[in-house]
Amino acid sequence: MVDRRDDVNWCALFHAMGPASDTPRHLAALLGDDVEAFVEGYTHLWSTTLRREGKAWPATAPTALLVAELLDNPQLGPDDPSLGDAMLAYLYAVGVAADLGDQASGVRTQVRDRATELSEWTSAYLSACADDRAEMWHDGTGLGELVLDEAALACFDLAPLLLRRVLPHLASERAGRRRCAAAAVGSLARHATASAQVHSLREQLTSMAWAASSSSYEAATILISIGHLGGDTRPWLADPHAGVRACAALAPGLTGDDTAGRLRRELACSPGVFTESFGDMAPPLQFQFKPYQDLLTPVGPQRVDDADKPLPHASA
Numbered sequence: 001m002v003d004r005r006d007d008v009n010w011c012a013l014f015h016a017m018g019p020a021s022d023t024p025r026h027l028a029a030l031l032g033d034d035v036e037a038f039v040e041g042y043t044h045l046w047s048t049t050l051r052r053e054g055k056a057w058p059a060t061a062p063t064a065l066l067v068a069e070l071l072d073n074p075q076l077g078p079d080d081p082s083l084g085d086a087m088l089a090y091l092y093a094v095g096v097a098a099d100l101g102d103q104a105s106g107v108r109t110q111v112r113d114r115a116t117e118l119s120e121w122t123s124a125y126l127s128a129c130a131d132d133r134a135e136m137w138h139d140g141t142g143l144g145e146l147v148l149d150e151a152a153l154a155c156f157d158l159a160p161l162l163l164r165r166v167l168p169h170l171a172s173e174r175a176g177r178r179r180c181a182a183a184a185v186g187s188l189a190r191h192a193t194a195s196a197q198v199h200s201l202r203e204q205l206t207s208m209a210w211a212a213s214s215s216s217y218e219a220a221t222i223l224i225s226i227g228h229l230g231g232d233t234r235p236w237l238a239d240p241h242a243g244v245r246a247c248a249a250l251a252p253g254l255t256g257d258d259t260a261g262r263l264r265r266e267l268a269c270s271p272g273v274f275t276e277s278f279g280d281m282a283p284p285l286q287f288q289f290k291p292y293q294d295l296l297t298p299v300g301p302q303r304v305d306d307a308d309k310p311l312p313h314a315s316a
Contacts, residue, residue, distance in 0.1 A: 027194025088180035095187025098155035227251025
């Protein structure tokens with residue numbers, strides 16, 4: 001990790017708080033014995049290197065590369081194996097930020113055509129004070145948003161490498177590790193370069209979901225990933241667990257399925273039932289990020305003229 005950390009020109013990147021020159025120090029603290037520095041590093045990872053809505057900053061891709069290095073580092077939480085789970089959760093979030101789909105080529109063209117302007121805007125942003133940086137987002141050039149699109153593109157290009165680092169953790173002996181790895185695979189394998197792997201990954205995740213029948217929480221998390229990759233989650237629409245049924249119903253491939261539509265409407269109108277179905281545990285990892293996060297906000301009574309049409313909230 002140290003070698004990769006020093007390969008990056010962090011002073012040319014920024015995150016939520018400005019120049020990212022402090023990021024390598026915070027990441028290194030995750031392997032140290034200083035408790036206070038560790039807490040600051042962990043907070044920095046989640047609240048500073050990712051945007052609040054789960055999108056990328058320019059510092060996100062190189063940070064994700066170092067986080068992938070941390071996955072197998074024995075110095076990371078030797079007494080707390082859940083820290084490895086948290087690193088996988090971070091890579092899930094990076095996969096969400098990287099999901100440009102068919103927009104990637106268009107973004108790449110824009111970034112190439114305006115490369116000089118982007119470089120100049122970034123240099124000015126890095127040297128500006130906090131107030132001036134805030135104003136630069138509204139300067140009318142659109143360069144700020146394109147810089148963020150370029151950051152997402154960097155994550156997009158990194159996704160295949162991150163996926164390779166995540167895959168071995170699907171076979172972990174720890175349920176938490178398998179669960180977080182499955183979530184990360186569900187977002188990272190949406191990259192076009194993973195198309196040849198998707199079929200086998202769907203089969204592996206499906207086998208994991210059946211094997212997790214005694215753990216509704218694990219099964220629900222895996223089912224969302226199966227849906228991400230175009231898998232068939234219909235067998236779980238009749239599961240006795242409300243949370244598992246709902247997660248199965250969210251698969252994009254079931255948009256026209258009557259049973260899935262009814263379950264999505266139930267989730268939109270009564271998210272509390274879904275949340276409570278997991279007992280003391282929070283909803284699956286994916287519900288910490290959009291669009292799933294929005295589904296946990298009650299929409300209140302609404303008139304539905306077409307009973308077969310999901311509520312807008314559930315359509316997300």
